[in-house]
Amino acid sequence: xxxxxFFQTLVSYLSMPQMxxxxxxxxxxxxxxxxxxxxxxxxxxxILLPVSFxxxxxxxxxxxIAVFVSSVYGGSISxxxxxxxxxxxxxxxxxxxxxxAQQGRAGQALSxxxxxxxxxxxxxxxLLVTLAPLVANAAMSFRSxxxxxxTVFGLVLLSFASGxxxxxxxxxxxxxxxxxMVGFDRLTDIGRFDYNxxxxxxxxxxxxxxxxIFGLAEVLRNLSAGPQGIPRIPPIGRLFLSPGALARLWAPxxxxxxxxxxxxxxxxxxxxxxxxVTYAQEKRLSRRPEAFGKxxxxxxxxxxxxxxxxxxxxxxxxxxxxxxxxxxxxxxMGALLIHGLRPGPMLFANNPGFVAGIYVAVFFAIVxxxxxxxxxxxxxxxxxxxxxxxxxxxxxxxxxxxAYAIRNSITDVYIMLIFGVVGYVMMVLRLxxxxxxxxxxxxxIMEENLRRTLILSGGRWEVFIERxxxxxxxxxxxxxxxxxxxxxxxxxxxx
Amino acid sequence: xxxxHFITSLAGTAAMVGALGMGLATTPAAAFPDQPITMxxxxxxxxxxxxxxxxxxxxxxxxxxxxxxxxxxxxxAGANGVRQVEEAAADGYTLGVLGLHATAQSYMNENATxxxxxxxxxxxxxxxxxxxxxxxxGIESFEDFLAYARENPGGIINGNDSPxxxxxxxxxxxxxxxxxxxxxxxxxxxxxxVAALVSGEVMAATLPVPMLADLHDAGTVxxxxxxxxxxxxxxxEVPTFEEMGHxxxxxxxxxxxxxxGIPDDRRAILEEALMRAMSGEAFHERGRNxxxxxxxxxxxxxAALMATMDDLIYPIMQDAGLVTxxxx
Numbered sequence: 001x002x003x004x005x006f007f008q009t010l011v012s013y014l015s016m017p018q019m020x021x022x023x024x025x026x027x028x029x030x031x032x033x034x035x036x037x038x039x040x041x042x043x044x045x046x047i048l049l050p051v052s053f054x055x056x057x058x059x060x061x062x063x064x065i066a067v068f069v070s071s072v073y074g075g076s077i078s079x080x081x082x083x084x085x086x087x088x089x090x091x092x093x094x095x096x097x098x099x100x101a102q103q104g105r106a107g108q109a110l111s112x113x114x115x116x117x118x119x120x121x122x123x124x125x126x127l128l129v130t131l132a133p134l135v136a137n138a139a140m141s142f143r144s145x146x147x148x149x150x151t152v153f154g155l156v157l158l159s160f161a162s163g164x165x166x167x168x169x170x171x172x173x174x175x176x177x178x179x180x181m182v183g184f185d186r187l188t189d190i191g192r193f194d195y196n197x198x199x200x201x202x203x204x205x206x207x208x209x210x211x212x213i214f215g216l217a218e219v220l221r222n223l224s225a226g227p228q229g230i231p232r233i234p235p236i237g238r239l240f241l242s243p244g245a246l247a248r249l250w251a252p253x254x255x256x257x258x259x260x261x262x263x264x265x266x267x268x269x270x271x272x273x274x275x276x277v278t279y280a281q282e283k284r285l286s287r288r289p290e291a292f293g294k295x296x297x298x299x300x301x302x303x304x305x306x307x308x309x310x311x312x313x314x315x316x317x318x319x320x321x322x323x324x325x326x327x328x329x330x331x332x333m334g335a336l337l338i339h340g341l342r343p344g345p346m347l348f349a350n351n352p353g354f355v356a357g358i359y360v361a362v363f364f365a366i367v368x369x370x371x372x373x374x375x376x377x378x379x380x381x382x383x384x385x386x387x388x389x390x391x392x393x394x395x396x397x398x399x400x401x402x403a404y405a406i407r408n409s410i411t412d413v414y415i416m417l418i419f420g421v422v423g424y425v426m427m428v429l430r431l432x433x434x435x436x437x438x439x440x441x442x443x444x445i446m447e448e449n450l451r452r453t454l455i456l457s458g459g460r461w462e463v464f465i466e467r468x469x470x471x472x473x474x475x476x477x478x479x480x481x482x483x484x485x486x487x488x489x490x491x492x493x494x495x
Numbered sequence: 496x497x498x499x500h501f502i503t504s505l506a507g508t509a510a511m512v513g514a515l516g517m518g519l520a521t522t523p524a525a526a527f528p529d530q531p532i533t534m535x536x537x538x539x540x541x542x543x544x545x546x547x548x549x550x551x552x553x554x555x556x557x558x559x560x561x562x563x564x565x566x567x568x569x570x571x572a573g574a575n576g577v578r579q580v581e582e583a584a585a586d587g588y589t590l591g592v593l594g595l596h597a598t599a600q601s602y603m604n605e606n607a608t609x610x611x612x613x614x615x616x617x618x619x620x621x622x623x624x625x626x627x628x629x630x631x632x633g634i635e636s637f638e639d640f641l642a643y644a645r646e647n648p649g650g651i652i653n654g655n656d657s658p659x660x661x662x663x664x665x666x667x668x669x670x671x672x673x674x675x676x677x678x679x680x681x682x683x684x685x686x687x688x689v690a691a692l693v694s695g696e697v698m699a700a701t702l703p704v705p706m707l708a709d710l711h712d713a714g715t716v717x718x719x720x721x722x723x724x725x726x727x728x729x730x731x732e733v734p735t736f737e738e739m740g741h742x743x744x745x746x747x748x749x750x751x752x753x754x755x756g757i758p759d760d761r762r763a764i765l766e767e768a769l770m771r772a773m774s775g776e777a778f779h780e781r782g783r784n785x786x787x788x789x790x791x792x793x794x795x796x797x798a799a800l801m802a803t804m805d806d807l808i809y810p811i812m813q814d815a816g817l818v819t820x821x822x823x
C-alpha cells in the first residue's frame with residue numbers, strides 16, 4: 001500500500017510546477033548553506049524553519065527535506081576544495097578529498113562525493129522504506145553497553161589503521177579523547193579540566209578544532225612555504241573517475257551506506273560518528289591503507305555515502321517512535337508539529353499519505369541534489385583558480401566565521417586559532433591529525449556510555465560480555481589488536 | 496518572510512536617511528525598537544527551547560517595527576547563553592529565553608548567572624513534569640509505583656537528565672516527597688531518555704508529557720500522572736497528582752527575559768508586544784500542535800513562576816548536594 005501511495009504522491013508532485021520550484025530552491029539553498037563552514041545542516045534547517053510556516057504542510061516538508069539532504073552533500077564541497085568541513089557530517093571527507101583536489105583531481109573528488117552521496121542516500125531511503133521497523137528494533141537493541149564497545153572498536157580500528165607508525169596514531173587519538181573530556185561531565189554536569197574558566201566550561205567543540213587543525217593549519221603551511229614554495233595545483237583534468245575506478249568504490253559505498261543508515265537510526269548518535277567509524281573501517285579493510293589521507297577516493301566515497309545514508313536512518317526513530325534521531329530531525333519534527341503533522345508510532349496506521357510524502361520528498365531531494373550538483377560541479381572547482389594569496393585569505397576568514405557561527409562564541413574562534421597552530425606543528429612533526437578528530441568524536445560517547453552501563457549494572461563489568469552484540473564488538477576489537485601479533489607468530493612458526 | 500525583513504529594513508533605512516536629510520534626527524529616544532532585537536537561546540538549534548522561541552519570534556515580529564533574530568549560544572547546561580544576555584547592554588535589544596535550568600545552574604556553577612541578575616519579561620509556556628513507566632513493568636498506577644519502590648529500594652531504574660536538569664530534579668523531588676529511592680540514570684537530553692525507555696534500558700522516566708504522549712497512546716509506556724494543577728490536553732485521561740491527593744506540582748517553563756536595568760518604557764513596549772504576539776488563535780493552534788501547554792503571562796507572572804519553582808527546587812537541590820555556590 002505504501003508503494004502505491006509512494007508512486008501516486010511522486011506522480012502528483014511531478015505534475016506540480018510549484019513542487020519542482022520549491023525542491024530546486026531547497027536543494028540550491030541547502031548546497032550553499034551546507035558548503036558554508038559553520039552553518040551545519042541543523043542550522044540551515046533552523047534558519048529556514050520560519051520560512052516554511054507560511055507553506056502548505058506538504059510543501060514545507062518537501063522544502064525542508066530538500067534543504068536537509070542537499071546540505072549534507074554541500075558540506076563536502078568546502079571539505080574537498082578548501083579543507084574545511086561545511087557540516088559536521090563532512091568532518092572526515094577532507095582527509096582524502098583535499099589531497100585529491102591538490103593533485104588536480106578536485107572534479108573527481110567532488111563527483112565521487114556526489115555519486116556516493118546519491119547512492120548512500122538511496123541506500124538510506126531504501127532501508128527506511130522497507131525495513132524501518134526492523135532497523136528501529138535493531139537500533140533499539142543497541143544500548144549503552146553496545147555503544148561503549150562500538151566506540152572502543154572504532155578507536156581500535158583507527159589506531160591500527162593509521163598509515164606509518166601505529167604509536168603516533170594512538171598517541172594523537174588519545175589526545176583527542178582527552179580533549180573530549182574538557183567541560184561539563186556528561187553524567188554529573190560537573191566541570192572538568194576547565195580551570196573554572198567560562199571559556200572551557202562549554203567544552204571543546206568539534207567544529208572549531210577541525211576547522212583549525214585542517215583549514216587554518218593548511219593556510220599556515222602555505223604561508224611558511226613563501227610565495228615560491230606554494231605548490232601549483234595542476235590543471236583540473238577529468239571530472240569523473242574512470243568507470244573501472246568507480247566500480248571499485250562499490251564496496252566502500254555500500255558498507256558506508258549500511259553503517260550510515262544504522263548509526264543514523266540510533267537516537268543521539270549522529271552523522272559525525274557514522275563517518276568516523278566508516279572511515280576507520282575502510283582504512284582498515286583497504287588493501288592500500290597507506291594511501292588513505294593522501295587522496296584515496298574510497299576515503300571520500302565511504303564517508304559521503306554514510307552521511308547521506310544517515311539521513312534516511314535518522315528518519316527511522318522519528319517515524320516509528322516519534323523521537324528525533326539527531327538535532328537535524330528534531331528541527332524537522334518541530335516543523336512538522338507546527339503544521340499539525342505528528343510523527344510517531346501511530347503514523348503508519350493513521351496517516352500513510354504523510355509517510356509516503358516523506359519518502360517522496362527524500363527521493364526527490366536526492367535526485368535533484370545529484371542534478372544540481374552535476375550542473376554546478378565545474379563552477380565549484382573554479383574556486384581553485386582564484387589566485388592563491390586571495391584564496392588563502394578567504395579561507396582564513398572562513399575559518400574564523402565558521403568557528404564563530406557554530407555556537408556564536410568568540411571562545412570557539414580562539415580554540416580554532418590554537419588548533420590551527422597545533423595542526424601546523426603536527427604537520428611539521430608528521431603526526432597524523434585525523435586520529436585527533438576521531439578521538440574527539442568517539443571519546444565522549446565512549447566515556448558516557450561506559451559509565452552509564454556501569455551505573456545500570458551496579459558496577460559489574462560482566463555485562464559487556466553477557467550481551468551478544470557487545471561481546472561481538474569486543475571480539476572484533478581483540479581480533480584487530482591481535483592479528484599482527486598472531487600473523488607474526490604464524491610466520492615465525494612456519495619458519 | 497526574508498523579503499519582508501528586507502523591505503522593513505529598507506524602509507527603516509530610507510526613513511533614517513530622510514530624517515537625517517531634513518535635520519530632524521535630534522530626538523535619540525524616538526521610537527523603540529528601531530534596530531534588530533537579538534533573542535538568545537541557550538540551547539542548540541532544533542531543541543525544545545529553540546523551536547518555541549522561533550514560533551514566538553515569528554509572531555513577535557508582526558507586533559514590532561524591527562526584526563527579531565534568534566541566536567543560539569549553547570554550552571555549560573545553558574549557563575553560557577543566559578550569561579550572554581546578563582552581560583549585554585540593558586537597552587532592550589538583547590533578550591533571551593530560559594527555563595528552570597537557569598535556576599538550577601545558579602546554585603551549581605559559580606560562572607552561571609545569579610537569578611537577581613535577570614529580569615523576567617513574559618512566560619511563553621509551562622511544561623509540567625510527569626511520570627511514566629514501561630507498560631510491561633505491570634505498574635498500573637502511581638500507588639503501584641510507590642509500593643514497588645518501597646519494596647525494592649533503588650529497584651526502579653529511572654531515566655533522567657544529568658543533575659540539575661529538569662527531569663533529574665523531578666526524579667529527586669519524587670524521592671524526597673514520597674520517601675523512596677530510585678536508581679537515577681543520566682542521559683543527555685529528552686530524546687535519548689525516551690529511546691532508553693522504549694528499548695527497556697530503563698523502566699521509568701520522569702519526562703514531560705509531549706515526548707511520551709504518542710508512546711502512551713500506542714500502549715508502550717504508561718503515563719501515571721501529571722505534576723500540574725490541570726490535566727494535560729495531550730493525555731486528558733491521565734489524572735494529575737493533585738487529584739490523587741498528593742502535593743506534587745512541579746513544572747518547567749520557557750520565559751523571555753532580559754538583563755537587569757532595561758528602561759521602563761522599553762520594557763513595557765516589549766512586554767506588551769510579547770503578550771499581543773501570544774494572544775492570536777494562529778499562535779495557539781501552532782503551539783497546541785507542538786504539544787505545548789501555552790500559558791502566556793506578563794512580567795509579574797513570569798517573576799512569580801520563577802520564584803515559586805525556585806522555592807520548590809532549592810531544598811531538593813540542597814538534599815542532593817547540588818548547591819555549591821550562592822547558598823541561600
